[in-house]
Amino acid sequence: MDMVFSSLDDCYSMYVKYAKECGFSVRKGTTKTNSKGVLHIKYYLCTRTGLYKDKKVDTLDPNQKERVLRSNFSKRTDCGELLCVLFEAGSWKVYKFVEEHNHDLVERPDKHFLPTERHLTQLQKHVIHNMSKLNLGPVKAFNVMKTCFGGFEDVGASKVEFKKYKRYSMVFVPFTGIDNHHGNVTFGAALLASETADTYIWLLRVFLKAVGSQPKVVVTDQDPAMKKAISVVFVDTRNRLCMWHVMHKLSLKVGVRLCNSTNFKECICGVVWTDILTPEEFESEWEAVIAEFNLADNDWLSDIFALRESRIPAYYRIEEMFGLMRTASRSENENHFFGQVCNSKATLVEFMTHYETAIEAQRHTHRKNDHESRYKRPQLKSNYQLLEGQAVDIYTKSIFCDVQAELIGVADCINQRYEDQPDGFVNFYINDFQQPCTSLFERNILCMAL
Missing domain, CATH: 3.10.450 (Nuclear Transport Factor 2; Chain: A,)
Incomplete structure (x- = not known):
């Protein structure tokens, strides 16, 4: 006392x-x-x-009324x-x-069995770390310690403490893009000690130095540290926020009853996810949906609308291939891909081995897709088989399927006309009557008789 x-x-x-x-x-x-x-x-x-x-705890029989204690x-x-x-x-x-x-x-x-007596010394941590470089796990490190110190009671920790010891606690950050087969491709990856804005700034600068150019669009979630880093390093890049991370909160923010008993969810998703609207049309249709369901006072929906230029497809129409990356789902898929060959408890040596295995598998898949694109010929189905045949020679198998679908639908949805011009030139006029928002396409071509 x-x-x-x-x-x-x-x-x-x-x-x-x-x-x-x-x-x-x-x-x-x-x-x-x-x-x-x-x-x-x-x-x-x-x-x-x-x-x-x-x-x-209930027994295995869910219909049994009696309850037993384990x-x-x-x-x-x-x-x-x-x-x-x-x-x-x-x-x-x-x-x-x-x-x-x-x-x-x-x-x-x-x-030595007491909880407060089971802890790792700095020497033991150092041994575990160095043995991991030889691809020797924590259990073998414990056995070495037991032999060196003279017995279980003299180690000062059990096998459990050796296996629980986190040598790194680092964050795995892959850079994921899209290859010419619509598949994920890993441009690079990093292991970070923290997720601060300064750490991300350093990482993006290293990435920029290695790649040599800034990406046109980067899709991320709403992480403020990453947002700040992108604005500092990728000054010419548009940071597109993942709409899925926002829209999956819809029922929670506006109410389950409204989403399940009305067509509100269908209406709002039809406005948010479509890529055929101009920004002006999006804003008009958004306001119509908000007014129809009396949601003008919903702060969450107001916040989404205020950030529309960094989320909504209508504001990305001028970006090349903007439709390929709308959400961060590809990043989630990439995390799952690496998770299949590695785990958070692996040593650095184990992680690097597993990472190289994963990258090798990814490259093999890409090479296989290249092979199939070169040696397999699809069946031509559109009324524009000359264009379709050229597309086969230009595009990969996956991209061609998208082009083919567009060509098949062209005859049913476009207006086209042409006017002969002096000196052998012809003016072609094409527009999509199913999507009035699209602009008229004009092209002046010199036609030569052979």
Whole structure:
């Protein structure tokens, strides 16, 4: 009683040493603040304080009325031992101490089983790290330690602590694009120690130096650090926000009943996802939907509309191939792709091996698609088989299927006319009568008789 400590860390360290000598482990308990919100009371408890609450579990038969309890062994004995410190006069003072336990204390030969005695030293962390370079896992590192120190009780940690030790805790950041087969392609990847704006700025600068040019469009979620980094480094790039991350919150923000009992969701998605509207038409149709369902006061919908130029396809019509990347789903697919060959607990050596395996598989798939595009000829189906035949020679198999679908639909949806001009030139006029928003296409061509 009345011992004084300069900090809570000093107090906790003393209490852990005391508990080790006695034969029990401690854990940090609750805290209390004063009227000004400042912490002034801290409790430290025996790990056997409290009681385990049994959880009733149904049997495998869901129709059976009886409920059974699984056999659970608990270390909790509702022990009343505790240490309480009070902050006063700039230091922490012990003002309550309950010494008695209602359970047996651990004997000296078994003290290495106590939770507070199982921790890794800096030497052990260093050994685990270096052994990972030799592709030796944490279990083998533990066995080496056991042999060197003389036994299980002398290691100071169990196999569990060795396997739980995170050597890196780094963030994997792949740069994902689209190849000429509509497939994902990894331009590069990085391992980051943090996800701050400064870290992302450094990463994007390194990427820009390696690639040599800025991308036209980058699709991300609403991460503010990434948004700031893109605006600093990719000054000529449009940062397109993933609409899927926004629209999947629709039911939550406007109400499940409105989405399920009306055609509101169909109407709003028809305006948001379509790429045939001009910006002016989008704004007009958006306002019509909002007015129809009386949602003018919904702040979330107002926020979406305010950020429309960074989300809505209508505002990306001038960007080349804007329709290929609308959401960050390709990034999610890429994460799943790498997740199949690696996990967050892998060592750096293991991760690099798995990463190279994944990239090799990705390149193999790309090469296979190239082969099929060169040596397989599709059946021509449109009324413009001359153009279709040229498209076969130009495009890959996947891209050609899109072009072919467009050619098949051309005859049913366009107006075309031409006018002979002097000197052998002909003016062609083409427009899409099913999409009045599209502009008239004009081309002046010199026709030569052979």
